[in-house]
Amino acid sequence: MTEERKEPPSPRHNPCLFGHEEALLRVRRAMERERMPHAWLLRGPKGVGKATLAWHLARELLAGPEGWKSCHDPDDPLFRQVASGAHPELYTLEGEGRAERRSDEIPVGEVRALLERLAATPSRAGYRVVMVEEADRLNRNAANALLKMLEEPPRGVVFLLVARMPAALPATIVSRCAQLLLRPLAEERVAAALRTLLDLPAERAAALASLSGGCIGRGVELAAGRFLEVYGRVLEGLATAASPADLLAVAGELRDAGGDRDGWSGFALLGEVLRRAVRAEAGMPPAVELVPRERAALAAVAARHPLDRLAALWDKLQALARRGEALHLEASRALIVFLDELAAIPEPGGGR
Template identity: 35%
Template sequence: MTTEAPGVLEGAIAPVQNDRLFGHEQAEAFLAQSYRSGKGHHAILIEGPEGIGKATLAFRFASHILNHPDPATAPESLGDPDPASIVGRQLASGASHNLLHLTRPVDEKTGRVKGAITVDEVRRAGKFFSQTSGTGNWRIVIIDPADDLNRNAANAILKILEEPPRRSLFLVLTHAPGKLLPTIRSRCLPLRLKPLEPSALRQALDHLGFDLESENANRILASANGSVAEALKLINYGGLEIAATFEGILQGQGPAIRKDMHKLADVLSAKDSETIFDFFTSLLTGRLMREARDAAVAGDIMRAERFARLSAATGERLTVSDAYNLDRKQTILSLLDDVKAAL
């Protein structure tokens, strides 16, 4: 079963509807035991790369709590949620009065997902707590991910975390905890998830109905870096071809390579290309960081510094390009030129 929803990749199951999780048994055991002890933290920072199951884990834990509101009688482990149960149906339909999922909203005018979680979204949390304060039930907020909070939204969340309501739980997801406000991090209990091992990644993709017996299977598993999201981009969004073209451009010279650069830039700047564009920018910045790291290990400090600076400058240029809606094709071509020159 696949689900087409805002922010859900083609071929994926929305985390709230996903009844299976692979590769994070230790994290599940920790959450179940800490809840059963009655001494669990009111805010848990679930850290790890994108697409490895953080949101699925958060919804599994939320389902566990809402199905077993008394910690003392809760099971010692998290079971697979039952989508046909009352709690399962409420969560899947977004109709639960005890759970609020804060994520980037859809722009009603354009139909596209907005670039940030705004303070208006966080204000929903205040309303959520005020409406449920007299029920005595658990109230759970999933922030997915906190990396997308703009400054005002982050400050608004911080105020709630400083004085959490009774029987409340915050599950704060992050791909890059270093980018969060230190004050938010300090009020959360960190729980770090690692990229999936190849066996767990195979299980997750098999659960989604993908046949990994093809000739590209090993390339997909090796290139996905333990992320189901990266694997889906490689399989369903042309990621394998994008990566191969990118490497060919970096290694080649002459008019033919210039033509390939324009073709790649056309693909990445086409309409509805956000997913594959994000994949490419991650590929690009990852390559720069790897070059800097390898140079540092080899003792070539000047080369390491050059690539570290280029990596930082690339991130800034991408941010400015997005903020001012600059011509994406020209931005891509310019970045490719810079990387080729640095190499």
């Protein structure tokens, strides 16, 4: 029976904030002291919660201190205005029409149109908020136009820039922003978030949290891709592979993992198998089994190789995946070659 999966809200529609209290308090203190920087840059790994915090801050900036508690209630008028894009003092740079342009960039025309809108008289007292949820997608001309606004910011406007790769932004933009660096969360907090957002059983949430690297978004992605199910099939296949046909079946599972065009998500999954096998062989078996009988299957994989060889294979896999993704190479053939080396299929009669 297929498990019914609850869809998590987008950052814009998410009333919940998990962790990052220090960053939130820093912005609140600036508001209370009326010493608000004109721009904040939110940094951190993918899925850590940058966009969710940015929309949380946007609501609080628009509501003011007296509305901090109520503005995150989905029934609150301000929450609904922000969620629908109808708030008169909220502006976004989102790269609209990307499909037609066949580009993921935010073009300069959108920044210039924003500047014209900001020149109008505000409809109310308080802050106006500009949200740039993927600031590292600004093209060069758009970044230069935004820089001019940051150098001479309109009165009462606060820019919220979210960037997974701040190095892609001009240093002049970064230097004009107060920075909020978000760090990975503890596994327990990620598990609690996954239980709330996806309505997951505690055991499954804990397993996904252990793979998330402290990033809720990563846990959500793993749940959506049915990572645990695929992981279990791949691990069992590697533990019991006895023929080239068995390896091809494993390669097929890995090739389809994640559904990305070039197939490199399968390398991330295989890397997790190797990482956990290395730790298990080194006397650090997983505290939480991702799938039933995982410890026994990891031991079967580790039994094919000494610990130093397993570790070397893991390093080789990581390097191969980095090169392949950077060069947009197709992963299927590399997976088969690597699996053949990893499996060390016994020769007929018991040889290795």
